[in-house]
Amino acid sequence: LLASYLLVPLVLAWAVDPIMPFFYARYLLLLAPAFYLLAALGLAPLLRRPWLPLGAAGALLLVAGSAYGLSAYYGGQGAAVKGQYGRMMAYVAANAQPGDALLLANPLQRPIFEYYRPPGLEAYYFPRYDYPLEDERTGRDLAGIAGQHPRLWLVRFGNPAEYDPEGILTRWLASHGSKAYSGGWTDADLSLYIMTPAAAGDSVPNPMNLDLGGQVRLLGYALNADEVAPGETLLLTLYWQALAPMEERYTVFTHLLDGSGQFRAQVDSEPQGGGWPTDRWVPGELVRDNYALTVDAAAVPGPHALEVGMYLLATMDRLPVRDPESGADLGDRIVVATVQVVRP
Structure with missing residues (x-):
């Protein structure tokens, strides 16, 4: 009976996990009584002579394993960390x-x-x-x-x-x-x-018309300002258009770089905050995509490059950029504007 109490929920959790993937190990705490009772039943015979040293070693091993798990739960990083x-x-x-x-x-x-x-x-x-x-x-x-x-x-x-x-x-x-x-x-x-985008409406300012990977085109962009102080927020709107159906979900990167190439603002996200991924785009559809980049308080006044593009998160490979009119390859990023960082 105790073995069933321990094993049946484990098998059910394994079976349900592909259907309901939101699962944490702590949900199995209800199995703890069965686990410890079975451990006690297994150790009890070993706590009698001549098996006492072996039983003591097993008990110490059980305590050490539990202590390690609890230390990860209360102070570790990653999946074992409790709710935050x-x-x-x-x-x-x-x-x-x-x-x-x-x-x-x-x-x-x-x-x-x-x-x-x-x-x-x-x-x-x-x-x-x-x-x-x-x-x-x-x-x-x-x-x-x-x-x-x-x-x-x-x-x-x-x-x-x-x-x-x-x-x-x-x-x-x-x-x-x-x-x-x-x-x-x-x-x-x-x-x-x-809740203030850089631009409203579907008209496309600052036309770019550059292709990324032959799958998507950056039609243009809008900025709320061409000057920004450290600690302030720059609002950017990108206008995308799908050229063909896409099977992959690409991530958009938006970076503000200083003269040495250091990031001074960054937002990477799937389009529309993850609400409209690229694998749902219909060819010809206009997608207005908003970003808010807060400039690093340590940014030094001077010109900063605002670069954008797309990459596949699983591999971190960026989509190559191409000018459809000239056929020229333009690397893996698009510098849409130069933004002046000014003193507060």
């Missing part, structure tokens, strides 16, 4: 500005959020209890919230594939604002959107 929701909220509290608000995707996080809630920030839960994200009222709700708050923090708790499989929240925020930050925390991911 509190640290994530501390990060929000340390970096929030007056007027910011939180969008909490997945209402199941309400109890833990109320415990770690940053002071002074409004919070809005999605999906709403009375209608799903796909409902047109979601867009109206988001527009009303964005009209009240210049910056919105999005917290996606748990598995977004369960409550927002189409990426409705991220796509709306990325198409109406500019993504300034993205970070993964155990059990959740956090993004910051500045």
Whole structure:
């Protein structure tokens, strides 16, 4: 019976994992009583003579293994680290500005959020209890919230594939604002959107018309300013067009480089904050893609190059850039503008 208690849930977890991939090892804590009882049953005969030394060694081995696992759980890095929701909220509290608000995707996080809630920030839960994200009222709700708050923090708790499989929240925020930050925390991911894009509408300013990998074309770009001080945010809009169906999900890079080639601002993301990946693009479709690059406080005044492009995250290989008119190969990046960093 104890063996079944231990093994059956393990087999079920293994079987369900491909279907419900959002799984953490700590979910198996309910098996701990069976594990320790079986370990005790195995060690008990060895604690009698003449097996006492062997039993003692086995007990020490069991304690050492448990101590190692607990040290990783409480102080390690990576998959064994316990939930970081509190640290994530501390990060929000340390970096929030007056007027910011939180969008909490997945209402199941309400109890833990109320415990770690940053002071002074409004919070809005999605999906709403009375209608799903796909409902047109979601867009109206988001527009009303964005009209009240210049910056919105999005917290996606748990598995977004369960409550927002189409990426409705991220796509709306990325198409109406500019993504300034993205970070993964155990059990959740956090993004910051500045709800003022560099440009509005579908007209394409600053035409470029350069092809990337024969699959996508950068039609043009828009900037909110050509001068920026250290610590300030530069808003960039890129206008893409698919040339052919794409099987891969490419990541867009946007970098502000100083004269020595050092990054002074950077945002890498799938298009529209990850809400509209390239493998969904339709040939001929215009994709307006917003970014917010916060300049390093240590940036030295002077000209900085703003470069963009695309790469495949799995290999880090960039798409080659080509001028379709001349046929010239232009490397693996596009320098869209020179931005002057000025003294505060």
